[in-house]
Amino acid sequence: MAGGGEPRGDGRAKPCIAATVESADRKEATIGVAASTAPRSRSWLAYRSMIVRAWLTLRVHWDAFSSSPLGYVQAALWRARGLRVRSRHRLAALMGPSTSAYALWIARLEPRIHAELVQIPVSRLPVILTIVSVPRGDHASSTTLESIADGGASSRPILIGGVPAERAVHLDTASQVAALVAPTGTWLCILNDGDRLASTALAIYARAVAANPDRWIIYSDDDLIQNGRRTNPHFKSDWNSELFDHHDFITGSAIVRATPEMVLGLSGDDWAGQLVLAGLGRGDPVHVPAVLHHRRARPGPRIPPKPTVIVDETAPLVSVIIPTRNQLPLLRTCIEGLVATSYPRTEVIVIDNGSDDLATLAYLDELRGSGVEVLTIDSPFNFSALNNSAAARASGDLICFLNNDIEIIDPDWLSLLVRKAVRDDLGAVGGRLLYPDGTIQHAGVVTGVGGGAAHAHRFQREDEDGYFSRDRLPQRVSAVTAACLVVSKQKFEAVGGFNERDFPVAFNDVDLCLKLNRHGWQSFYEPRAVLIHHESKSRGSDSAKENRQRFAEELAALKRHWGTDCTRDPYHHPNLSPFCEKFVIGL
Numbered sequence: 001m002a003g004g005g006e007p008r009g010d011g012r013a014k015p016c017i018a019a020t021v022e023s024a025d026r027k028e029a030t031i032g033v034a035a036s037t038a039p040r041s042r043s044w045l046a047y048r049s050m051i052v053r054a055w056l057t058l059r060v061h062w063d064a065f066s067s068s069p070l071g072y073v074q075a076a077l078w079r080a081r082g083l084r085v086r087s088r089h090r091l092a093a094l095m096g097p098s099t100s101a102y103a104l105w106i107a108r109l110e111p112r113i114h115a116e117l118v119q120i121p122v123s124r125l126p127v128i129l130t131i132v133s134v135p136r137g138d139h140a141s142s143t144t145l146e147s148i149a150d151g152g153a154s155s156r157p158i159l160i161g162g163v164p165a166e167r168a169v170h171l172d173t174a175s176q177v178a179a180l181v182a183p184t185g186t187w188l189c190i191l192n193d194g195d196r197l198a199s200t201a202l203a204i205y206a207r208a209v210a211a212n213p214d215r216w217i218i219y220s221d222d223d224l225i226q227n228g229r230r231t232n233p234h235f236k237s238d239w240n241s242e243l244f245d246h247h248d249f250i251t252g253s254a255i256v257r258a259t260p261e262m263v264l265g266l267s268g269d270d271w272a273g274q275l276v277l278a279g280l281g282r283g284d285p286v287h288v289p290a291v292l293h294h295r296r297a298r299p300g301p302r303i304p305p306k307p308t309v310i311v312d313e314t315a316p317l318v319s320v321i322i323p324t325r326n327q328l329p330l331l332r333t334c335i336e337g338l339v340a341t342s343y344p345r346t347e348v349i350v351i352d353n354g355s356d357d358l359a360t361l362a363y364l365d366e367l368r369g370s371g372v373e374v375l376t377i378d379s380p381f382n383f384s385a386l387n388n389s390a391a392a393r394a395s396g397d398l399i400c401f402l403n404n405d406i407e408i409i410d411p412d413w414l415s416l417l418v419r420k421a422v423r424d425d426l427g428a429v430g431g432r433l434l435y436p437d438g439t440i441q442h443a444g445v446v447t448g449v450g451g452g453a454a455h456a457h458r459f460q461r462e463d464e465d466g467y468f469s470r471d472r473l474p475q476r477v478s479a480v481t482a483a484c485l486v487v488s489k490q491k492f493e494a495v496g497g498f499n500e501r502d503f504p505v506a507f508n509d510v511d512l513c514l515k516l517n518r519h520g521w522q523s524f525y526e527p528r529a530v531l532i533h534h535e536s537k538s539r540g541s542d543s544a545k546e547n548r549q550r551f552a553e554e555l556a557a558l559k560r561h562w563g564t565d566c567t568r569d570p571y572h573h574p575n576l577s578p579f580c581e582k583f584v585i586g587l
Contacts (some may be wrong), residue, residue, distance in 0.1 A: 013349075019071055023038070052107055053104065054415070056100050056103050056104040059098070060095050060098045062586055063095070063097075063099065064091065064094035064098060065094075065240040067499070068094055069345075071090055072091075075087045075094070078090070079365070088579040089580065091498075092579040092584060092587075093580045093584065095587055096584020096586075097584060101584070101587060102230065102232075103230075103235055104587060105586075105587060106230065108587070110212065113290055113575075117200070117207065117288070117290055118203050118204060118207070124208050125210070126169045126187055127186055127187065128153075128187045128188075128202050129155065129188050130148045130155075130158065130188075130189045130197075131157065131158045131160055131177070131188055131190045131191070132148075132160065132162075132191050132192075132193055132270060133156070133161055133193065134160065135162065135193065136162070137163065138158055138161075138162050138163065139165065139194050140162045140163070140165050140168060141194045143194070144191060144195055145157060145167050147196035147197045149196075150197070150199045151197035151199055151200070151201040151202045151203075152200070152202040153202055154204045156169045158171055158177065158180075159171070160177075160271065161269070162193065172269075174263050174264055174265075175264060177263050178260040178263040179260075181260050181263055182259075183260060184259070185216075186257070187209060187255045187257050187258075189201075189202070189255045190256070190271055190275065191252070192272075192296065194225075195295045196293070196294040197574075198292045198293070200550060201292040201293070204220075205218060205220075205288070205292070209255070215286050216256065216279040216282040216285070217255070217279040217283075217286070218254060218285060218286045218287075219236070219249070219250045219253055219285055220253055220289075220293060220574075221234055221253070221289060221291045221292070221567065222237050222253040222294070222295050223291055223293075223294055224294070224295055224296070224298070225294045225334065231258040233585070234249065234298075234468060235289070235573035235576050235577075236289075236573065237249075237287075237571045237573070238570040239284045239583075240571060241476070242475050242524070243473055243474075246304055247302065247468065248273070248276075250276050251273045252298055253357070256275045256276060256279045257279065263274065266582075280300045285464070288462065290571060298316065301469040301473055304474065304528070306412070306416075307340075308371060309412045309415040309416060311344055312344065313345065315344055316345070316396070317345045317346070317395060317397055318346045318347075318396045318423065318486070319347050319348075319394035319396030319399050319400065320346055320347070320348045320400045321349045321387055321390040321401050321402065322402050323333060323351040323383065323386045323387065323403075324351065324352060324355065324360075324404040325352070325354050326356065326360045328360040328363055330404050330405045331360070331363065331404045332363065334406050334407065335367065336408075337406070337407060337409070340408065340411050341413065341414050342411040342412055343414040346400075346414070348372045349372075349374075349390045349393065349394060350372055350375070351387075373393070374536065375389065375390055383482075383498070383504060384500040384503055384504055385498075387482070388497045391489065391493075396489060397490075398418060398486055399492055400485070400486045401482045401485045401486075401487075401509075402484055403482075403483040403533065405483075405533060405535065406534075407531065407533075408531055408532075409532055410531070413431060416431070416487040416528055417484075417529050418486060420474075420485040421487060421524075425520070425521065426521060426522055426523075427491055427519075427521030427522060427523055427524075427526045428479070428486070428487045429524045429526055430480025430484055430519075430523075430525055430526070431526055431528075431529030431531055432471070432525075432528070432529065433481065433531055433532070434531070434532055435532070435535070438462045439459050439461050439462070440457045440460045440471060441525065441533045441535055442456075442481045442483065443457040444475070444477035444571075445477060445478060445479035445480055445513070445523075446477075446478065446572045447479065447510065447562070447564045447572075448564050448565070448568055448572065448578050449578055449580070449581060451559060451564060452507065452510075452555045452558050452564050453478075453507060453510045453558065453564060455584060456470070456471070456477070456581060456583070457471040457581065458581035459581070459582070467583035470583065471527060472527050473527065474526055474528070476522045476523065476524055477523050477524065478517065478569050478570070479509060479510045479513035479514060479523050480509070480523050480524070480525060482508065482509035482512070484533075488517070491516060491521050492512075495512065495519060496515070498511070499511050499512075501517065503554050503556040503558075504550075505550060506551055506554040506555070507554050507558045510558065511562070549569075574586075
């Protein structure tokens with residue numbers, strides 16, 4: 001670590017501010033030379049690493065087997081029969097929750113990820129100043145200061161609030177820090193005492209800065225240090241403004257470009273949080289998908305309460321479209337829930353697709369008499385075509401596509417969805433759908449799972465914490481299910497509605513949402529609108545033998561149109577398993 005300083009005009013020493021990455025690159029080269037002169041030592045380290053990975057792999061598989069012996073054996077049999085994707089789906093759900101899964105990921109995958117990011121060529125290396133916030137009167141943690149040196153810092157870290165340390169420059173006020181910041185902005189990495197930087201952190205950040213010269217915040221993933229052991233990784237979404245409103249996943253694991261004016265505006269102890277908010281005011285941040293911060297503590301999500309919804313007769317008209325075929329008990333339950341819904345302005349269009357049950361036909365006649373429009377279409381089932389036909393007749397400013405197997409349990413559900421769907425920047429809006437047993441059926445849609453798309457957090461129990469409470473936080477998502485989807489009719493028509501040819505039954509909602517996203521109308525998940533979904537009771541499951549060929553064709557069409565088998569969902573993460581609806585570590 002470089003020490004001393006360069007003389008100032010006033011005769012006092014100014015801390016050296018050098019390109020922080022050059023030291024890391026020199027250090028990597030030195031390590032490489034040392035390794036080349038000690039092949040026997042290198043061979044032993046490689047052998048030891050292989051033993052550790054093998055042991056951790058055995059532990060993870062044992063945990064998977066212990067959690068569900070029958071499920072594990074079934075996955076093994078599927079693999080033996082050549083059903084590799086189905087086997088990986090099952091194994092991912094069993095292996096991901098293992099307490100050894102993260103240690104295996106660190107041993108197997110993290111070194112390669114960091115090496116690839118460090119090797120990105122850059123023409124100019126930026127300056128990154130490291131600042132450690134220490135409680136007043138305390139000594140800075142030696143592990144924090146050492147990690148900054150290991151992370152490639154060529155200048156001394158700046159210590160704020162603590163007892164002066166030999167290996168750090170101690171400053172007391174924001175004005176002293178502001179004097180070190182360039183007028184056009186200097187990158188600051190603010191750490192809490194006890195946190196540690198990854199050895200490649202500043203080198204990776206520097207390359208991200210060079211690739212994004214106009215940005216003001218670059219954030220990364222993080223984990224916790226507990227009893228010297230890394231645990232509980234947070235593999236984060238790309239920038240998601242609404243999610244950030246309820247969970248600060250940036251402060252403490254980011255670098256921020258700061259001007260003297262921004263620094264002079266800081267007060268109190270929460271410099272990092274204030275600086276992040278100032279940076280967000282200048283543009284969206286960039287996410288580096290790598291674990292660069294090992295933290296002693298971090299902010300947790302704040303579950304927002306259900307808002308008080310007040311809607312009057314000036315609210316936009318919503319056309320609720322419900323396809324059905326027989327299934328009288330389901331349809332009756334759905335309609336009764338609509339009658340009890342508090343939203344004041346709705347029209348209901350029921351699409352009868354070939355009902356032949358006498359009781360159902362009689363009920364449809366009752367609905368006609370009560371003012372519900374019943375549209376009879378006897379063609380073979382095509383979800384996209386049925387809904388497009390009804391949407392063309394709809395009078396509402398907004399359309400709510402609603403399955404007949406939806407059970408409405410909260411009268412405010414539609415008001416909650418409408419308040420998001422009327423926003424200019426949002427497209428399709430969906431709610432939190434539960435199975436009758438209370439487990440999650442839908443909490444947004446993740447593209448890329450299984451090469452196509454899948455419902456996020458599916459089968460998660462009510463008593464499970466879930467992945468950083470993502471299932472309970474309002475947020476932008478790639479898609480939502482058409483089992484309950486609200487969208488502006490104008491936006492729906494602008495993208496051509498549902499694709500009737502390529503997606504007659506499955507993935508039509510994903511295709512619609514991705515088209516809306518492409519036009520700048522992002523899909524949105526509103527978890528406070530909660531409904532029950534008796535999934536696919538009318539048409540049956542896609543996994544049923546008679547439906548497999550049709551489903552395979554629609555999956556192929558989704559890959560062809562949107563590349564879901566080769567591109568990642570920006571609201572998921574490349575280090576989360578692409579074979580599991582739950583957010584678990586990918587191994």
